[in-house]
Amino acid sequence: MLRDDLTPTTRLITGASSGIGLALVEYWLSRQHPVIAVSRHASQCETLQSLQQKGLPLRCIDTDIADPDQLEALTKRLKEWEAAPQQIINCVGLLHDATTGQAPEKRLEDINLQRLQQSFAINTFAPILLARALLPLMPRRQPGIFASISARVGSIEDNHLGGWYSYRASKAAQNQLLRTLSVETRRRYPQLCVLALHPGTTDTPLSAPFQRNVPEGKLFSPQRAARQLAEIIDHAGEAQHGRFIAWDGKPIPW
Numbered sequence: 667m668l669r670d671d672l673t674p675t676t677r678l679i680t681g682a683s684s685g686i687g688l689a690l691v692e693y694w695l696s697r698q699h700p701v702i703a704v705s706r707h708a709s710q711c712e713t714l715q716s717l718q719q720k721g722l723p724l725r726c727i728d729t730d731i732a733d734p735d736q737l738e739a740l741t742k743r744l745k746e747w748e749a750a751p752q753q754i755i756n757c758v759g760l761l762h763d764a765t766t767g768q769a770p771e772k773r774l775e776d777i778n779l780q781r782l783q784q785s786f787a788i789n790t791f792a793p794i795l796l797a798r799a800l801l802p803l804m805p806r807r808q809p810g811i812f813a814s815i816s817a818r819v820g821s822i823e824d825n826h827l828g829g830w831y832s833y834r835a836s837k838a839a840q841n842q843l844l845r846t847l848s849v850e851t852r853r854r855y856p857q858l859c860v861l862a863l864h865p866g867t868t869d870t871p872l873s874a875p876f877q878r879n880v881p882e883g884k885l886f887s888p889q890r891a892a893r894q895l896a897e898i899i900d901h902a903g904e905a906q907h908g909r910f911i912a913w914d915g916k917p918i919p920w
């Protein structure tokens with residue numbers, strides 16, 4: 667178990683400009699824990715900038731984690747800073763794309779190759795490329811976390827409704843990559859805990875067009891989702907390693 671109360675933990679959070687990622691940045695900064703915020707547009711994010719201006723222990727880096735060259739530059743920068751995060755939390759994800767107007771598929775006819783590829787690039791390949799790039803910077807013999815936000819709809823066993831082909835499949839594939847990583851890291855990083863997390867339906871730009879049928883009281887604010895996830899992350903240990911866990915701490919079937 668990580669003892670945050672005793673030793674400040676440095677966390678690197680991706681997808682830090684919006685929604686759950688940004689709320690996690692704010693959550694840990696409010697406890698004076700150092701955060702490295704990674705976002706495609708960190709330097710233009712007003713909230714991140716204002717947190718920095720308050721003198722909080724926040725460093726921001728512009729990186730698109732779906733681009734291996736940018737990940738290499740990120741690693742280089744972290745080495746220059748001599749920054750070795752003990753926790754890496756990936757909050758990058760794509761459900762719909764406002765720039766192209768692409769909505770999640772409702773039926774087979776909606777499938778197109780470009781959308782499948784984009785979903786996999788961001789929801790599947792980016793998290794494992796992030797792990798490949800940054801794990802060598804993490805302390806090998808100390809407790810650590812590599813957590814990535816997945817989604818319950820990525821559960822194959824739980825899929826009774828259908829639809830959202832590319833999002834579901836890309837999150838299911840992310841889960842498999844994380845599970846595989848958890849097996850390998852057991853040997854190489856014996857104290858690292860690898861987690862796939864479901865935040866619960868949360869009021870962010872990602873879910874905004876799809877909130878109509880969310881039952882009363884079931885839509886979390888980003889702050890509540892962040893608090894719940896932080897609780898899981900900061901208490902995660904052997905029992906959680908390599909698991910797919912929901913916001914309430916309960917396991918989700920793969």
Ligand SMILES: NC(=O)c1ccc[n+]([C@@H]2O[C@H](COP(=O)([O-])OP(=O)(O)OC[C@H]3O[C@@H](n4cnc5c(N)ncnc54)[C@H](OP(=O)(O)O)[C@@H]3O)[C@@H](O)[C@H]2O)c1
Pocket residue numbers: 680681682683684685686687704705706707729730731732757758759760761788815816817818864865866867868869870871872873
């Ligand atoms: N909201 C929900 O109800 C819900 C439910 C289940 C799972 N999730 C998962 O939770 C995670 C966080 O989502 P959120 O709800 O906080 O959504 P959000 O506010 O839309 O944030 C998603 C982040 O993903 C990154 N991103 C989006 N499109 C991208 C692209 N084309 N290329 C690279 N990066 C891109 C952005 O990072 P930058 O900072 O780089 O711009 C953005 O900050 C996602 O993995 C999502 O699938 C959310």
